[in-house]
Amino acid sequence: MSSSPGSSSIRMPGIAPLLVFASIAAMVLLVVGPLAIVFTEAFSKGLSRFFLEIREPDAVAAIRLTLLVAAISVPLNAVFGIAAAWTVAKFEFRGKSLLLTIIDLPFSISPVVSGLVWVLLFGAQGWFGEWLIDHDVKIIFATTGLVLATVLVTLPFVARELIPLMQDQGSDEESAAITLGADGFTTFWKITIPNIKWALLYGVLLCNARAMGEFGAVSVVSGHIRGMTTTLPLHVEVLYNDYDFVGAFAAASLLASLGLVTLVVKTALEWRHAGELSATRRH
Amino acid sequence: MDLSLEISGISKSYGRYPALNNVSLQAHDKEFLALLGPSGSGKTTLLRVLAGLEKPDAGEVRFGGEDFLSVPVRQRQVGMVFQHYALFRHMTVAQNIAFGLTVRPRSERPSKSEIADRVADLLSLVQLDDMGKRYPAQLSGGQRQRVALARALAIEPKMLLLDEPFGALDAQVRRELRRWLRELHDRAGVTTVFVTHDQEEALDLADRVAIMRDGQLIQLGAPNEVYENPADPFVYDFLGAACRMPGKVEGGRLTVADWVTKAPKGAPEGPVEVFFRPDEVAFAPADGAGLGAEVKAVAQRGPDVRIECVIEGEVFELEAHGPTLPAGVAPGLSLRVKPMRPRVYPRTTVA
Numbered sequence: 112m113s114s115s116p117g118s119s120s121i122r123m124p125g126i127a128p129l130l131v132f133a134s135i136a137a138m139v140l141l142v143v144g145p146l147a148i149v150f151t152e153a154f155s156k157g158l159s160r161f162f163l164e165i166r167e168p169d170a171v172a173a174i175r176l177t178l179l180v181a182a183i184s185v186p187l188n189a190v191f192g193i194a195a196a197w198t199v200a201k202f203e204f205r206g207k208s209l210l211l212t213i214i215d216l217p218f219s220i221s222p223v224v225s226g227l228v229w230v231l232l233f234g235a236q237g238w239f240g241e242w243l244i245d246h247d248v249k250i251i252f253a254t255t256g257l258v259l260a261t262v263l264v265t266l267p268f269v270a271r272e273l274i275p276l277m278q279d280q281g282s283d284e285e286s287a288a289i290t291l292g293a294d295g296f297t298t299f300w301k302i303t304i305p306n307i308k309w310a311l312l313y314g315v316l317l318c319n320a321r322a323m324g325e326f327g328a329v330s331v332v333s334g335h336i337r338g339m340t341t342t343l344p345l346h347v348e349v350l351y352n353d354y355d356f357v358g359a360f361a362a363a364s365l366l367a368s369l370g371l372v373t374l375v376v377k378t379a380l381e382w383r384h385a386g387e388l389s390a391t392r393r394h
Numbered sequence: 395m396d397l398s399l400e401i402s403g404i405s406k407s408y409g410r411y412p413a414l415n416n417v418s419l420q421a422h423d424k425e426f427l428a429l430l431g432p433s434g435s436g437k438t439t440l441l442r443v444l445a446g447l448e449k450p451d452a453g454e455v456r457f458g459g460e461d462f463l464s465v466p467v468r469q470r471q472v473g474m475v476f477q478h479y480a481l482f483r484h485m486t487v488a489q490n491i492a493f494g495l496t497v498r499p500r501s502e503r504p505s506k507s508e509i510a511d512r513v514a515d516l517l518s519l520v521q522l523d524d525m526g527k528r529y530p531a532q533l534s535g536g537q538r539q540r541v542a543l544a545r546a547l548a549i550e551p552k553m554l555l556l557d558e559p560f561g562a563l564d565a566q567v568r569r570e571l572r573r574w575l576r577e578l579h580d581r582a583g584v585t586t587v588f589v590t591h592d593q594e595e596a597l598d599l600a601d602r603v604a605i606m607r608d609g610q611l612i613q614l615g616a617p618n619e620v621y622e623n624p625a626d627p628f629v630y631d632f633l634g635a636a637c638r639m640p641g642k643v644e645g646g647r648l649t650v651a652d653w654v655t656k657a658p659k660g661a662p663e664g665p666v667e668v669f670f671r672p673d674e675v676a677f678a679p680a681d682g683a684g685l686g687a688e689v690k691a692v693a694q695r696g697p698d699v700r701i702e703c704v705i706e707g708e709v710f711e712l713e714a715h716g717p718t719l720p721a722g723v724a725p726g727l728s729l730r731v732k733p734m735r736p737r738v739y740p741r742t743t744v745a
Contacts, residue, residue: 283480286447287542289467290474291494291549301497305484 149367152360164361172338173346173362179254180329180342181322184261189315192269197303200277201285211274217266225263226331229256252334257342260328265318272314273307276387280306309384313377320373324366398423398585399444399553404453406439406609413439414450415609421587421602426579428600429589432632436609437589441555444587445474457553470553473546473584477558479538481530487541488513488526494549516544519578536567543575547582554579554586560595568592572599593633597621605629627739630669637710639685641668643738651706653685653732661738670733673713677729684730691725699723703731 154161164170195214199207217225231237233250243250250256284306288298304311326344333340341349343366350359381388399421406414414436421427429437442448444455446467455462462470482490489496491513495504504512517523520540530538539559546554559575560568576599579586590596596603597617605613605620613625624630627638641650643666648657650668678684687703687710694700701712701723712731723729 283476283478284482286445287474287476287480287545288482288493288497290445290447290470290472291497291545292468292471293493293497294468297497302482305482 146367149360149363152356153364155360156357160357161361161364164358165365167358169338169341170346170358170362173341173343174365176254176257176341177323177343180257180261181319183258184265184322185315185319187262188265188318189269189311191266192271192273192314192318193307193311195270196273196277196307199274200280201282214267214270214274217264222260222264222325222327223331226260226328228263229259229332251332252336252340254340256332257329257340260332261322261325264325264328265321268318268321269311269314272310272317272388276307276310307387309380309387313380313384313388316373316376316380320370323369398425398458399427399587400454400456401440401444402454402456404440404443404450404455406436406443406448406450412609414443417453417606417609417611419604419611419614421585424583424585426576426586426588426599426601428596428603429587429606430591430593430596430603430632431606432591434608435606437591437606438557439609440606441557441587441589444553445472445555446470447474471549471551473543473549473551473554475539475542475546475554475556475559477561479530479535479542479562481538481542481545483530485529486526487522487528487530487533488517490530490541491516491526491545491548493545512548516548519547520544534567535563536571539563539571543578551584554582554584556586556588558589558591560592561590568595575599597633605632607632624737627667627669630737630739635672635711635713637670637672637712637733639668639706639708640741641666641738648736648738650736651685653683653730655683655736658736658738662740665741666738667741668733669737669739670735672711673715674734675712675714676732676734677714677723678732680728680730682730682732684732687729687731689723689725689727689729692723705731 153164165174195210198204199211230251232239233243233256234240235244235251237251250259284302285298288302289295293301323342324344325342326348329342330345330348333342333345335341335345335349337349343362347359347362347366350356350362401420402418404414404417405412417436417440419427429440431437439448443450444462446463446465450463482493485493492509495509495512498504513526514523517526520543522537522540522544525533525537525541530541533541543559556575560571563571572595588596588600597620600617602615603613603617603620604611605625607628613620613629615623620629621633624633630636631638639650641648643649643657643661643663646657648655648661648666648668676684680686685705687705689701689703690709691702692699693702697715699714701714703710703712710731
């Protein structure tokens with residue numbers, strides 16, 4: 112385990128405690144505080160009211176839809192991520208840096224734009240809009256659109272996690288496996304996947320958290336049809352705009368819990384398998 | 395002797411950069427062949443062509459009479475050992491060694507107990523009897539490379555390919571493993587191709603050495619042969635420490651600076667490059683025969699003495715063993731240095 116450069120402390124009496132205090136204060140104020148408020152508000156009218164709110168049909172539909180969208184887009188991006196990382200790490204070809212840039216693109220453009228491109232393509236006034244209406248295919252204001260927007264926004268997570276690891280590992284182990292008589296399929300399942308499994312899990316985890324929490328891109332393609340196309344984050348907004356604060360915060364607390372679970376699993380992974388995760392190698 | 399491996403006219407380039415240029419060579423059955431050359435000489439590429447991990451642009455490889463290039467990698471039955479071991483890090487040592495057997499199709503796969511026996515045999519062959527349950531990360535570099543070798547031997551390879559197998563190990567371990575590898579080769583009785591950039595290793599280990607440079611085969615021969623008769627200045631220089639001086643051959647006489655001697659057999663007429671090994675020199679008093687030299691420094695290193703001399707205005711580091719050194723050699727002394735076996739190559743216009 113390499114120690115990060117930040118772990119060595121410099122001697123400056125008085126400064127260190129001050130900085131530590133300042134950062135903790137900022138963390139409490141900006142992170143812990145709001146999170147606590149979400150849960151306090153959610154439970155402000157009692158536990159039974161909380162459960163009533165999250166069992167309300169629109170809320171249940173929103174939870175279902177969120178899970179469905181994540182269940183489709185996360186595996187898609189896991190497969191895409193493995194394929195992209197494999198291509199980048201194990202092969203030399205022209206346009207490799209262009210591919211890397213494209214993979215990163217969703218990180219740098221606003222999610223709203225990621226949603227808007229689908230509207231431009233498949234919306235009623237979009238390029239394929241007329242054709243879609245003629246053939247009665249609904250993409251925008253439907254689950255398909257939500258999935259497309261989510262896939263686009265969460266595209267880089269798995270690939271970004273795997274690329275540095277797979278580049279680092281090279282392809283010697285795969286070469287060795289093939290010379291020993293393994294076929295491509297066996298080599299992939301018995302050599303490649305075990306070598307990247309923790310990084311893959313880590314990437315999937317981050318991808319999932321983002322997929323379930325995405326607001327901007329999803330908001331553009333959703334149309335906010337209650338009980339139909341509102342995912343959990345959109346549901347929170349809808350309720351809040353209706354002045355249904357307990358409902359909004361109850362739904363928000365679910366999202367926050369998801370975030371906390373993600374954080375715990377993420378930390379556990381980082382602690383246990385630090386060497387294989389790119390996050391711990393970036394400074 | 396029957397030919398086992400025949401490589402003819404192999405060429406391979408990466409983009410505009412040629413990695414192998416029309417390489418042809420043969421190896422006999424059960425021969426230990428070393429591919430020796432500096433980095434970028436194409437030796438590893440050639441090895442990977444033999445393994446099937448690279449596809450040559452042109453040329454032919456026959457092994458045991460069979461067209462080897464048309465055989466897919468996984469059916470070639472070559473045991474490949476990589477410089478950085480390439481052990482499967484998530485498998486134990488025993489699982490690593492068994493891998494080649496466990497991935498066989500069901501009909502050809504040995505039973506579990508047969509595999510276990512084979513693994514135990516191989517572990518004792520590479521002297522790692524108690525290490526079967528360990529993971530690669532828990533082994534030293536030398537141990538890892540022995541596991542890699544056992545894994546390659548498990549499939550009963552027809553040919554063993556080693557890509558700088560000791561390159562990542564320290565000098566002590568290298569020397570130990572070297573002798574051990576040679577014994578293993580002799581016992582296993584399998585044609586072995588060994589890539590290295592270490593001339594000492596190649597000369598010590600191999601039956602024959604193929605010296606490569608810039609994707610081309612420069613010289614092929616027994617270690618003794620190539621060491622005694624390097625084909626060109628590059629090979630001379632590459633095989634050991636070399637001293638180099640300009641000279642001239644005229645009518646069977648070789649003139650180097652103020653030293654005139656009989657030219658070696660077959661020396662070309664005209665301006666030449668004269669090479670000699672720094673430890674193949676005789677020292678004589680200033681009025682004797684040889685190159686006039688002035689001693690700058692003398693350093694005793696164990697049984698060897700390193701003598702720094704200025705000859706013709708250039709500094710040379712010569713080596714002598716204690717007893718052959720005339721007593722009283724000290725800085726400031728003028729003496730004569732006589733190369734015992736100078737080698738002469740025509741001087742090329744591009745120096």
